[in-house]
Amino acid sequence: MIRAIVTDIEGTTSDIRFVHNVLFPFARRRLAAYVTQHQASAPVSDILTALRQEIGEPQASVGKLIDVLLGFIDEDRKSTALKALQGLIWRDGYLGGDFTGHLYPDVLPALTTWQQQGIALYVYSSGSVEAQQLLFGYSDEGDITPLFSGYFDTRVGAKREVSSYREIARQIALPAQQILFLSDIHQELDAAREAGFQTLQLIRGDADPASRHPQVSGFDHIQPEQMP
Numbered sequence: 001m002i003r004a005i006v007t008d009i010e011g012t013t014s015d016i017r018f019v020h021n022v023l024f025p026f027a028r029r030r031l032a033a034y035v036t037q038h039q040a041s042a043p044v045s046d047i048l049t050a051l052r053q054e055i056g057e058p059q060a061s062v063g064k065l066i067d068v069l070l071g072f073i074d075e076d077r078k079s080t081a082l083k084a085l086q087g088l089i090w091r092d093g094y095l096g097g098d099f100t101g102h103l104y105p106d107v108l109p110a111l112t113t114w115q116q117q118g119i120a121l122y123v124y125s126s127g128s129v130e131a132q133q134l135l136f137g138y139s140d141e142g143d144i145t146p147l148f149s150g151y152f153d154t155r156v157g158a159k160r161e162v163s164s165y166r167e168i169a170r171q172i173a174l175p176a177q178q179i180l181f182l183s184d185i186h187q188e189l190d191a192a193r194e195a196g197f198q199t200l201q202l203i204r205g206d207a208d209p210a211s212r213h214p215q216v217s218g219f220d221h222i223q224p225e226q227m228p
Helices: 014-039 042-055 060-074 080-095 107-116 127-136 162-171 186-194
Strands: 004-005 120-124 150-152 179-183 200-201
Touching: 004 162, 014 042, 014 060, 014 080, 042 060, 042 080, 060 080, 080 127, 080 162, 107 120, 120 162, 127 150, 150 162, 162 179, 162 186, 179 186
Parallel strands: 004 120, 004 179, 120 150, 179 200
Antiparallel strands: none
16 A cells, blocks of 8 residues: 655656756856855855865865866766755746746646545655755646655665665655655666665656566556555
């Protein structure tokens, strides 16, 4: 019996093109000015301190850190410091009405139904928790954050590591086999299944022949009440 569903974002609830064509370029264009302006105040100062530790250069200048961050963006590196900064910059974009968070049309009806059925809903994405809350708080469908019971990011671990899902199960306080993980990436699903989760792969385009997981084309094809 499924008692909780944990969902990915990119390629799962939201078009990956929104992230790569809208969010990432927006943050990249504004990163240098934002860091320069806010470097002395929290939370940016704390993020920069963490970044210095991450790269092993405790005395790195702000200019050097900006160059490192821009390099991380170009590499699509899953840096917790970068994700936190991107979330802060995206917040300005959402609040300023520059964009709204994309949702596939099948997502909200399914999430609403599942919550009404008593299934707890969670998000696990490589983007920061704040970035997740902004996307769903300023989505195409308005604020849907009340649907979710919690959010997880890379602070629990990388998405392809089994230990990350074990930690999520521990925090949710449910047996892993009662948790369903949704993602478009089969390597993430592999890790979740090894941790004991049930898994479904969202295929918004071509099927994934390398995957060992059940594949569905949308949230409207998911029936958690029929899963063991």
